[in-house]
Amino acid sequence: MKIVQTRRISQIFFFLLFIWLCIVAAVGDKFWQLRNWPTNFFLQLDPLTAISTALSTHTLYRTLIWSLITIILTIILGRFFCGWVCPFGSLHHFIGFLANRKKTAAQKIKLNQYRKAQGIKYFILIFILAMAVLQPLGVTLQTGLLDPILLITRSFNLVLLPIADQTVHFVSANERFYETGWLIFAIFTAAVLLNLIIPRFYCRFICPLGALFGILDRFAIWRIGKNQSHCINCKLCEQSCEGGCEPGGNIKISECVLCFNCLHICKDNIISFQTTPSLSGEVTNPDISRRGFVLSLAGGILAVPAIRLSNKLGSNWSYNIIRPPGALAEEEFLKCCIKCGQCMRICPTNVIQPGGIEGGLENLWTPVLNNRIGSSGCQLNCVACGQACPTAAIRPVTLSEKLGKDEFAAAGPIKLGTAFVDRNRCLPWSMDKPCIVCQENCPVSPKAIYTQECFNTVRNGILTVKKTTDSTIEIAETIPADKFTSGDYFCKIDGEIRKKIAKNTENSITAEKFEKIPVAGEKIELQIRLQKPYIDIEKCIGCGICEHECPVSGKRAVRVSAEGETRSTNRTLLLKR
Amino acid sequence: MTEQNDKNLERREFLIRTGKAGIAIAAAGAASYLLYDKKNPAQNAEPENIVTLPDFSVPHVQEQSLSIVKGSDRTKTVAKAIELLGGIERFVKPGDTVAIKPNVAFASPPMLGATTNPDLVAEVIKLCYKAGAKKVIVTDNPINEPAGCFAISGIGKAVANVGGEIVLPKSNYFKNTTLAGGTLIKDWPILYEPFSKANKLIGIAPVKNHHRSGASMAMKNWYGLLGGRRNIFHQDINTIIAELAIMVKPTLVILDGTEVMMTNGPTGGSLSDLKRTNTLIAGCDMVAADSYACGLLDIKVSDLPCLAKAAAAGAGTTDYQSLKPMLAEVS
Numbered sequence: 001m002k003i004v005q006t007r008r009i010s011q012i013f014f015f016l017l018f019i020w021l022c023i024v025a026a027v028g029d030k031f032w033q034l035r036n037w038p039t040n041f042f043l044q045l046d047p048l049t050a051i052s053t054a055l056s057t058h059t060l061y062r063t064l065i066w067s068l069i070t071i072i073l074t075i076i077l078g079r080f081f082c083g084w085v086c087p088f089g090s091l092h093h094f095i096g097f098l099a100n101r102k103k104t105a106a107q108k109i110k111l112n113q114y115r116k117a118q119g120i121k122y123f124i125l126i127f128i129l130a131m132a133v134l135q136p137l138g139v140t141l142q143t144g145l146l147d148p149i150l151l152i153t154r155s156f157n158l159v160l161l162p163i164a165d166q167t168v169h170f171v172s173a174n175e176r177f178y179e180t181g182w183l184i185f186a187i188f189t190a191a192v193l194l195n196l197i198i199p200r201f202y203c204r205f206i207c208p209l210g211a212l213f214g215i216l217d218r219f220a221i222w223r224i225g226k227n228q229s230h231c232i233n234c235k236l237c238e239q240s241c242e243g244g245c246e247p248g249g250n251i252k253i254s255e256c257v258l259c260f261n262c263l264h265i266c267k268d269n270i271i272s273f274q275t276t277p278s279l280s281g282e283v284t285n286p287d288i289s290r291r292g293f294v295l296s297l298a299g300g301i302l303a304v305p306a307i308r309l310s311n312k313l314g315s316n317w318s319y320n321i322i323r324p325p326g327a328l329a330e331e332e333f334l335k336c337c338i339k340c341g342q343c344m345r346i347c348p349t350n351v352i353q354p355g356g357i358e359g360g361l362e363n364l365w366t367p368v369l370n371n372r373i374g375s376s377g378c379q380l381n382c383v384a385c386g387q388a389c390p391t392a393a394i395r396p397v398t399l400s401e402k403l404g405k406d407e408f409a410a411a412g413p414i415k416l417g418t419a420f421v422d423r424n425r426c427l428p429w430s431m432d433k434p435c436i437v438c439q440e441n442c443p444v445s446p447k448a449i450y451t452q453e454c455f456n457t458v459r460n461g462i463l464t465v466k467k468t469t470d471s472t473i474e475i476a477e478t479i480p481a482d483k484f485t486s487g488d489y490f491c492k493i494d495g496e497i498r499k500k501i502a503k504n505t506e507n508s509i510t511a512e513k514f515e516k517i518p519v520a521g522e523k524i525e526l527q528i529r530l531q532k533p534y535i536d537i538e539k540c541i542g543c544g545i546c547e548h549e550c551p552v553s554g555k556r557a558v559r560v561s562a563e564g565e566t567r568s569t570n571r572t573l574l575l576k577r
Numbered sequence: 578m579t580e581q582n583d584k585n586l587e588r589r590e591f592l593i594r595t596g597k598a599g600i601a602i603a604a605a606g607a608a609s610y611l612l613y614d615k616k617n618p619a620q621n622a623e624p625e626n627i628v629t630l631p632d633f634s635v636p637h638v639q640e641q642s643l644s645i646v647k648g649s650d651r652t653k654t655v656a657k658a659i660e661l662l663g664g665i666e667r668f669v670k671p672g673d674t675v676a677i678k679p680n681v682a683f684a685s686p687p688m689l690g691a692t693t694n695p696d697l698v699a700e701v702i703k704l705c706y707k708a709g710a711k712k713v714i715v716t717d718n719p720i721n722e723p724a725g726c727f728a729i730s731g732i733g734k735a736v737a738n739v740g741g742e743i744v745l746p747k748s749n750y751f752k753n754t755t756l757a758g759g760t761l762i763k764d765w766p767i768l769y770e771p772f773s774k775a776n777k778l779i780g781i782a783p784v785k786n787h788h789r790s791g792a793s794m795a796m797k798n799w800y801g802l803l804g805g806r807r808n809i810f811h812q813d814i815n816t817i818i819a820e821l822a823i824m825v826k827p828t829l830v831i832l833d834g835t836e837v838m839m840t841n842g843p844t845g846g847s848l849s850d851l852k853r854t855n856t857l858i859a860g861c862d863m864v865a866a867d868s869y870a871c872g873l874l875d876i877k878v879s880d881l882p883c884l885a886k887a888a889a890a891g892a893g894t895t896d897y898q899s900l901k902p903m904l905a906e907v908s
Contacts, residue, residue, distance in 0.1 A: 028724060029733070173723060173745040349722040375722040379684050380846075381729055427812065436789050437808040441720060443683070445846025451788065487815035487882025500882070512879075531788065549720065551808040 004264045007083060011090040018042055018087035022156045023171060027348040027384050040342065042087065042149050043390040047071045047216075048209045049150070049338050052143040053391050055133040056335040061392050071216060078217040078224075082203060082210055083242060083257035088148035088191075089203055089210075093242060093259070095192055096199025108239040111198060114246040118204050118255055119287045123296035125211040126288075130300025138313070138331055140304050140362050144339030148207050154365065155188035157345035158354060177373050178344065179353045180365065203257065204244050211286070214254035218284040224256050224263065225278025228270050237262035237271055247271060250281040312360035317571065319561045321359045322369040322542065324352055325378060325414045326386040326397035329567045336393035339365040343385035343394055350374030351544065352385060367394070369416065371544035371560060378416060378543040380443040417542035418564040418573055419448070419535050425557035428530040432456050434488050436531050438546035438558045448539035449546060449558075451531035455490060455498065461526035463509075465518045471499075472510045473518055481506045484526060492525040493518045501526075537564065537573060624764040628752040630802075632826040633676075633778035634861065635668055643860035643902040645869065651835050651857065652700040653907045658831070658859035659704060661903040668828050669777055671709030676716065676775035677701060677741070678827075679732055680782045680798050683844055684721040687731040690838050691845040693781050695735035697833055701779060702741045716744040716771040717801045744771045751804040758890075759820045761813060766804035780830040780863070784870045786842030786850075790814040791881045793843045794870050795830040795863040796822040819886035822863060822893070832858040832866045834873045864893025865900050 024032050025039040040063065043049060050067035054060045070081055082089045100111060128142050144150045162176040178184075194201035203210050224247055237247045240262075245255035247262040263271045312318060313331055324343055327333050344352045344367055355368040367385070371377050380403070386396040397414065400406040404413035419438075427433040439449040464476040473491070482504065490498040491511045499511035509526075518524055535558075542560045550556040564573040644661035648654040659665050669675055679693030687695050702713045715736045719726035723745045727733035733743050744750075750770035756762035772778060782798035789811055790797060799821035800807070810817040834856035841850045854873045858866045864887045868878050878884055878895050888895045 029728065169747055174748050348725050376720060379721055379725055381684055381686070382725065433812045434789065434814070435811045437811050439788055440811075440843060443685070443844050443846060445841050445844070445850060447841055447844070447846075486813045487886070488813075502885075545721075549808055551806060551811065553806060 002264060003260045007258075007260055010084045011093065014085045015087045015090045018152070019156070022153070022161055022345070025157065025342065025345045025388065026171060027346060027382075039346075039388065040390040043153065043338075043340055043342070045070050045081075045085070046147065046149040046209065047074075048143050048147050048212050049391065051212070052129060052132045052141055053336055053338070055129065056139045056141045057332075061336075061390075063390065074213050074216045075219055076221050077258065078220040078222070078253065079210065079213040079243070079257045081213060082207075083259045086148060086209075088152040089200070089257065091152070091192065092195050092200045092202055096195040096201075096242075099196045100199055105236065105239050109235050112238055112241040112244050114244050114252055114255065115204070116287065118244060118252075119289070119292065120205050121207050121211040122214065122286050122288045123292050124206060125208040125215075126293060126296040127300040127303070128208060130297050131304050132335075134297075134301050135304050137305060137308070140307070140334050141336065141338065142362070143208060144337070144365065146206060146208050147338070148202065148209050150338055150340045151188065151191070154339065154341040154354075155184055158341050159185045159188065161345075172350075174375070176350050179370060179373070180356050181354070184354070184365070198244075200242055200244070200257075203242075204255070210257075214286045217253060217256075218286075220253065222273050222275055223251075223253050223278070223282065224258070224260075224271065225251055225274055225276070225282055226270050226280045227272045227274055227276070228268075229279045231268070231270050231280065234267075236265050236267070239265065247278075248280070250283055251278050252287070253282055253284045254286040307361045310360055312362070317562075318359035318363070319417075319563060321355065321363060322417050322544065322560055322562050323565070323567065324367050324369065324385040324394050325383065325402050325416060326395040327367070327567055328393055328395065329569070333366070333393050333567075334362050336391045337366045338391055338393075340390060341365065341367075342388040342390060343367045346384045346388040347374070348382060348384060349376050349379055351376070351378055351548075369544060369560075371547035372556070374548070377545035377548040380543060413444075413541050415541050415564055415566045416544070417560045417562040418537050418540050419542065419544070419546050419558050419560050421533055421535060422555075422557045422559065425552050425555065426533065427552065427557070428532045429557075432458065432528055432530065434528070434530055435551065436533055437549050437551055439531070439533050441545050441549045443543065443545055444539050444541060446539065448536045448541065449533050450536060451533055454530050454532060455492070455527040456530055457492075457525045457527050458484075458489075463524050463526060465520055465522045465524055466507075467520060468514070468517045471502075471513050472508050473524065474508045475524075478506050479504060479509075479526070484509070488529050490527045490529055492527050493522070498527065533558070540564075624753060624755070626752065627755050627764065628767075628769050628773070629754060630767065630769065630772060630824060630826075631776070633776070633828045634826045635828055637861065638663060638667070640901045641667075641903070642862050643858070643865050643869070643897060643900045644905070645902050646857045646859075646905045646907060647855055648857070648907040649835065649853070649855050650907070651694055651697045651833065654835070654857035655697055655700050655831060655859065656704065657905050657907050658857050659829075661905060662829075662859055662861075665704040665708045668779070669705045669708035669710050671711075673705075673708075673710045673777050674775045675705045675710045675713045675777040675779060675828075676772050677713060678717060678778065678780045678798065678801065679715060680793070680801065681717040681723075681726045681730050681732055682720045682801060684719075684725040684729040685844065685846070686729055688848070689845045690783055690836050690851050691785070691843065692726070692730040693732065693783055694833055694835070695731035697831070698732055698781055699735040699739045699741075701781060701831065702736060702739045705777075705779075706740065710777075713741040714744050714771055714775065715741050716746065716768065718746040718768045718804060719801070746804075754824070756820055756824045759823070761810060761817050762820050762824060767802045768804060772802075777828045778825070780825075780827050782830070782832055783836075783838070784832060784834045784854075784873055785838040785845070786840055786874060788842065790818060790883065791876060792867070792871065792874055794867040795832045796867050796883060796887060798830075799825045815882040815886055818883035819890060819892070822883070822887040823890050827863070828861075830860060830863045830866055832863075832870055834858060834870055837870075837873050839874065860900075860902075862893040862897075862900060864888050864895060865897035865902075868895040869897045869902070 242259035
């Protein structure tokens with residue numbers, strides 16, 4: 001078999017594997033749902049995730065050790081990952097092929113020539129790594145924005161899969177929604193469409209992972225190169241060069257993605273994968289100018305303090321950023337979260353959403369709970385997000401820890417925040433309407449939402465008795481017929497006794513039997529029985545089910561705010577004794 | 578100097594071009610004519626495709642409309658209760674498609690009693706198949722995430738083990754309905770699709786405390802059929818429960834009072850919320866079943882205004898003694 005055939009099979013295999021692992025990342029009991037499928041396979045092979053989190057946290061989270069395989073193979077072979085494994089690379093490869101297949105050989109050679117601008121990706125890499133390590137006042141991990149594995153994972157899981165599943169409902173029973181999905185979609189589409197201008201545009205100019213491989217492969221034992229000097233310089237080898245690495249001339253080893261098209265196309269078998277340097281010369285080091293290096297490093301160093309001028313980690317922290325159960329304290333969280341979206345994909349209720357920039361630039365696409373999206377807040381008996389997280393930005397907590405049971409009984413349950421009743425919007429509090437849906441749905445036992453009963457006299461509810469027969473009072477005023485028969489209305493007589501109203505007409509009220517019969521001229525009060533909700537902040541775990549269920553459907557009358565969240569020590573609400 | 582085009586249009590080409598232009602103009606004109614709308618758009622479109630839930634009830638048999646069986650083993654008590662009512666054959670005929678509506682509102686484990694007991698559902702499915710049912714489906718529109726509710730409540734597994742089929746409430750399964758004479762259920766979405774394919778309906782509900790309505794039992798179980806922003810009905814909970822009891826005409830209701838949730842309902846969450854009362858009620862009159870079960874919760878029939886409302890509308894009787902319920906005890 002030809003080597004390019006083998007490469008194509010490898011690309012198709014890994015691409016299909018990637019899609020399969022996206023599909024199976026769902027809670028359920030079908031064979032294609034999460035049952036031990038390695039859904040983080042590509043994320044764990046990604047050395048940029050491993051290296052950047054190791055730089056930011058000074059530890060290598062256990063499952064990320066798999067990336068060592070990629071690192072070692074890259075050191076030996078070069079950028080095989082780009083040309084043979086990376087699903088985003090394969091997608092660009094295929095689109096680039098489709099877009100340019102009808103061009104002439106001369107046009108293709110021009111298209112695939114080496115460009116100075118291919119150095120930009122190294123500056124991007126230096127910039128984001130500088131943000132993750134060289135910071136006296138706290139680091140931030142932003143590799144997730146452009147890391148190709150994370151970009152395609154996020155795009156497939158949060159955008160393409162939900163769109164594809166919208167009508168067929170195969171992957172999930174109901175539609176999935178993701179905030180800022182449009183932005184993820186726009187970036188993904190732009191990256192794909194750039195192939196129409198230059199094939200593998202993203203890989204050549206932007207990809208920070210490719211840049212990392214370009215740096216790692218300078219000692220590669222085997223490299224592409226010329227093995228004879230009698231080359232006729234036909235340039236055919238550069239016609240379909242995926243990396244734009246100039247195999248016909250002074251080959252740029254750091255740009256070569258090992259597509260082997262040059263080796264395959266050369267009629268004289270001059271090009272081979274060999275241990276000796278190319279006879280027409282080779283450049284092993286990436287093309288990074290000193291000025292570019294200094295500027296990108298300085299930019300990365302200054303970017304973090306600039307972003308943090310908004311004081312989002314200090315007193316101006318965003319109380320509406322509710323993190324999933326088990327999330328690390330915010331500063332540590334921002335060192336680990338790679339914005340891959342696995343927690344948002346796995347969350348069975350769809351409540352975990354990609355964050356926007358309103359909580360600070362660093363918050364973009366990090367997991368935030370939005371109780372107005374999804375089927376029902378954060379489920380009590382679910383810890384899927386922590387299990388899905390590849391970097392333990394959301395710790396893989398057990399149910400016992402989440403619920404504060406067994407050995408965690410002393411620590412108590414994990415609180416995501418605290419629910420607050422907005423008494424200006426709440427139906428019983430402000431509009432004299434019975435409701436307490438929030439109380440009903442509170443999953444904590446005993447409930448964190450309790451009620452206090454009260455009776456409010458309705459508007460124009462002081463009435464004058466005309467005549468009383470049995471349990472029916474005729475009144476002087478006119479009231480709407482049948483309005484007070486729901487079982488929640490009472491008639492208060494003699495200033496103290498309340499009787500439940502069974503029915504009413506425009507001029508009469510029938511209630512339960514009166515012990516003391518109201519006489520003509522006496523005033524009675526028409527009252528509604530209300531149960532007003534209160535939050536027991538010691539019991540509330542901030543799950544947001546109340547907020548999700550609140551019938552005040554716009555700005556909810558009960559809302560979770562991050563005060564009191566377990567993960568931070570400086571946002572507590574209660575005085576601890 | 579300007580160049581002049583001295584080449585004239587050929588007749589043939591001119592005719593083809595005018596022909597094409599004519600067709601394009603005619604198409605634009607025709608489309609405008611067909612789409613032309615003199616009126617303003619309506620604020621809310623008139624309701625379309627209003628569906629009505631079928632009547633699933635079986636003929637009334639004197640003194641065989643309510644049975645109350647004491648015992649701690651649900652599989653035995655339910656079998657006995659149905660036997661007293663005339664056996665499962667009275668309710669399920671060979672070839673029937675049976676829909677079962679348990680209460681699966683919450684993603685809560687079975688031992689906490691917030692959802693219908695899975696063994697009970699499985700036993701009823703077995704009985705249905707014994708009577709020759711072609712297919713038994715089990716469905717609900719839970720409050721928590723549906724798939725999680727069926728999984729964690731144990732009902733998903735229990736149903737699959739005995740050959741039943743779980744139907745998750747997909748959004749396209751909801752159709753709008755209007756209850757004739759109703760005040761609240763007007764052009765409102767209900768979980769319709771699974772029931773439209775069934776010809777028998779069995780409701781199986783636990784007995785639970787409910788802070789707003791007083792109790793959640795057989796009648797309140799039908800709340801799970803409502804779709805849309807159903808929480809808004811909490812403003813008039815008694816009326817909505819009564820209207821549901823009028824709208825749904827089940828073949829049979831089974832009310833599980835083996836362990837009742839006395840406090841912290843309807844979610845519960847702790848074993849201390851439960852009390853063992855070892856009672857299982859089955860019958861065709863859900864108002865009577867709920868009225869009897871008030872005693873298990875230590876409340877009076879008059880504490881639940883929905884019962885009187887439903888009875889007044891003809892959905893059943895609160896005077897369950899008048900039905901001469903059949904009593905039994907199994908150990």
